[in-house]
Amino acid sequence: MTTIPDAFMxxxxxxxxxxDPVIFYDRKERLYYDVLRPGRQTNIRGDLLPxxxxxxxxxxxxLRSQRDKPYWVFRPTLNDHVVxxxxxxxxxxxxxxxxxxxxxxxxxxxxxxxxxxxxxALATALLRMVGAEGRVISYEIRQDFINLAQRxxxxxxxxxxxxxxxxxxxxxxxxxxxxxxxxxxxxxxWRVLPGATPKLRAGAIVCSYSPTIIQAxxxxxxxxxxxxxxxxxxxxxxxxxxxxxxxxxxxxxRMVGHTGFLTFARKxxxxxxxxxxQPEADTTDAGISSEEEHEAQA
Numbered sequence: 001m002t003t004i005p006d007a008f009m010x011x012x013x014x015x016x017x018x019x020d021p022v023i024f025y026d027r028k029e030r031l032y033y034d035v036l037r038p039g040r041q042t043n044i045r046g047d048l049l050p051x052x053x054x055x056x057x058x059x060x061x062x063l064r065s066q067r068d069k070p071y072w073v074f075r076p077t078l079n080d081h082v083v084x085x086x087x088x089x090x091x092x093x094x095x096x097x098x099x100x101x102x103x104x105x106x107x108x109x110x111x112x113x114x115x116x117x118x119x120x121a122l123a124t125a126l127l128r129m130v131g132a133e134g135r136v137i138s139y140e141i142r143q144d145f146i147n148l149a150q151r152x153x154x155x156x157x158x159x160x161x162x163x164x165x166x167x168x169x170x171x172x173x174x175x176x177x178x179x180x181x182x183x184x185x186x187x188x189x190w191r192v193l194p195g196a197t198p199k200l201r202a203g204a205i206v207c208s209y210s211p212t213i214i215q216a217x218x219x220x221x222x223x224x225x226x227x228x229x230x231x232x233x234x235x236x237x238x239x240x241x242x243x244x245x246x247x248x249x250x251x252x253x254r255m256v257g258h259t260g261f262l263t264f265a266r267k268x269x270x271x272x273x274x275x276x277x278q279p280e281a282d283t284t285d286a287g288i289s290s291e292e293e294h295e296a297q298a
Contacts, residue, residue, distance in 0.1 A: 009127070009128070009132075009157045009158050009159070009160060010156070010157060010158040012059070012075045013058070014058070015055075015056050015057055015058050016036055016054050016055050016056065016057055016058070016059070016075075017036070017055060017056075018036060018037065018038055018055060019035060019036065019037070019154075019155065020035070020036050020055075020075070020155075021033065021034070021035050021036075021075065021076050021081060021085075021155050021156055022034055022035070022036050022042075022051075022054060022073060022074070022075065022076070023073075023074050023075070023076045023080055023084075024042065024044070024049060024063075024071040024072065024073060025071065025072040025074070026044070026069070026070075026071055027069070027070060031080065031084075032044055032071075033076060033080065033081075033084035033085075034051075035155055036051045036054060036055055037051055038051065038052060038055065039051070039052065044065070044071075047065045047066055047067045047069060048065060048066040049063055049065050049066075049071060054073055057073075059073060059074045059075045060072070060073070060074060061073055076156070078094070078097075078124065078125060078128065078156070079094040081124070081152075081155075081156045082094055082097065082121040082124075082125075085119065085120075085121075085152045085155070085156070086119070086148060086151070086152060087118075087119045087148075088118065088119055088142075088144060088145050088148040088149075089116075089118035089119055089145055090118070091118060091119050091121040092118075092121050092122050092185060092209055092259075092260070093256065093259050095237045095239040095256060095259070096209060096237060096259055096260055096262060097121065097122065097125050099235070099237055099262055100122070100125075100183060100207055100209065100262060101125055101126075101129055103205075103207065103235075103262070103264050104181050104183060104205045104207040104264060105181070105205055106126060106129040106130065106181060107129070107130070107134075107180075108129070108130060108131040108133060108134060109130065109131065109133040109134045110129075110130050110134045110135075110180040110181055111130075111134065111135045111137075111176065111178065111179055111180045111181075112126050112130055112134065112135065112136050112137070112179070112180060112181040112182075112183065113136075113137045113138075113139070113174075113176050113179050113181070113182050113183070113196070114126060114136065114137070114138050114139070114182075114183045114184070114185070115138070115139040115140070115170040115183075115184050115185065115186050115192065116139075116140070116184065116185030116186045117138040117139070117140035117145055117146060117149045117165065118140075118145055118149065118185065119145070119148055119149055119152055120148070120149030120150070120152040120153050121152075122183065122185065123136055123138050123149060123153060123163065124152070124153055124156055124157055126183070127153075127157060127160050127162070127163055128157070130162070132162065133162075134162060135162050135163075135164065136160075136162065136163050136164070137163075137164045137165075137166060137176055138163065138164070138165045138166070139166050139168055139169075139170040140165065140166075140167060141167065141168070141169050143167060146165055146167060149165075150165070170184075170186065170192050170195075170196070171186075171188070171191040171192060171195075172195075173195065174192070174195040174196045174199055176199055177199050178199070178201045179196075179199055179200050179201065179204060180201060180204055180205075181204060181205050181206075181207070182196055182200060182204065182205075182206045182207070183206075183207045183208075183209075184206075184207065184208040184209065185208075185209045187215070188215075188218075189208040189210065189215070189219045189222075190218050190219050190221070190222030190223075193222050193223070193226055197226050197228065197267070200267045201267070202267060202268060202269045203266065203267065203268075204266070204267045205264060205265070205266055205267075206223070206229070206264070206265045206266075206267065207262060207263065207264050208262070208263045209260045209261075209262055210260060210261050210263070211259075211260050211261075212261070213261055215261070216234050216261040216263050219263050220232055220234060220263060223263075223265050227270070228267055228268050228269070228270055229265040229266065229267055229268070230265070230266055230268055231264070231265060231266045232263070232264070232265040233263070233264055233265075234261055234262065234263045234264075235261070235262055236258060236259075236260065236261050236262065237259075237262075238255065238256070238257055238258070239255060239256040240252065240255040240256075241255065
């Protein structure tokens with residue numbers, strides 16, 4: 001049994017310490033990210049912000065720079081960290097991370113397997129959700145990605161003894177048993193299913209993140225071929241900010257459009273599986289889900 005230390009993960013309400021991440025907002029609310037080091041200064045276009053004046057204080061204060069310019073000092077949110085941390089691989093963006101956590105129903109105490117550790121964005125989010133009693137197991141074949149992800153995790157989350165990294169090819173080997181959730185960010189997620197499906201408990205949820213719709217289609221077909229997955233759905237998210245300033249109310253000129261397709265499914269017992277009904281021909285109202293009908297009635 002894993003012993004979880006009292007200092008499991010960093011508490012954002014505590015005072016800044018050495019090696020903590022920090023963000024600065026200038027008067028135009030532009031964001032700057034750094035990691036605190038004693039004796040070091042953050043250089044923003046030649047203007048200096050000394051870290052020694054931050055360590056030991058709690059977030060939310062104004063720090064004046066060498067040129068007497070004000071900067072708000074905060075701890076980065078997980079969103080800030082994902083976007084600004086050091087990367088070795090393309091990260092899953094916050095808009096997709098949020099959907100993955102919600103639709104895959106990541107809960108405290110869950111045993112979660114992920115593959116495609118990359119820079120550690122998904123693993124960090126998962127560890128926050130499963131809490132001290134849960135477990136996150138990450139499969140990754142590249143040692144350089146493992147090193148970078150573990151560094152990013154230490155910077156943002158601190159100690160996470162319930163995180164296990166396996167330097168293994170998940171296409172070839174799947175060691176866990178009775179897994180609650182499986183999240184995949186790999187080029188060919190359908191290749192994971194033969195080894196992983198028998199190791200998932202009944203009721204487990206599978207999620208795959210794929211950049212292209214052809215990958216998503218292949219994964220959905222592989223899920224159906226297993227004859228034990230139901231409630232299969234694929235979706236994508238578009239995020240459009242709005243500018244609101246006095247009488248000027250308009251959508252932002254730039255938005256985060258397509259990043260990936262998310263596919264979700266639930267596993268049943270083999271004896272509980274009923275083959276899908278053949279899809280009916282499209283009608284005017286085709287494609288409206290029960291969730292959308294409920295919203296329309298409301």
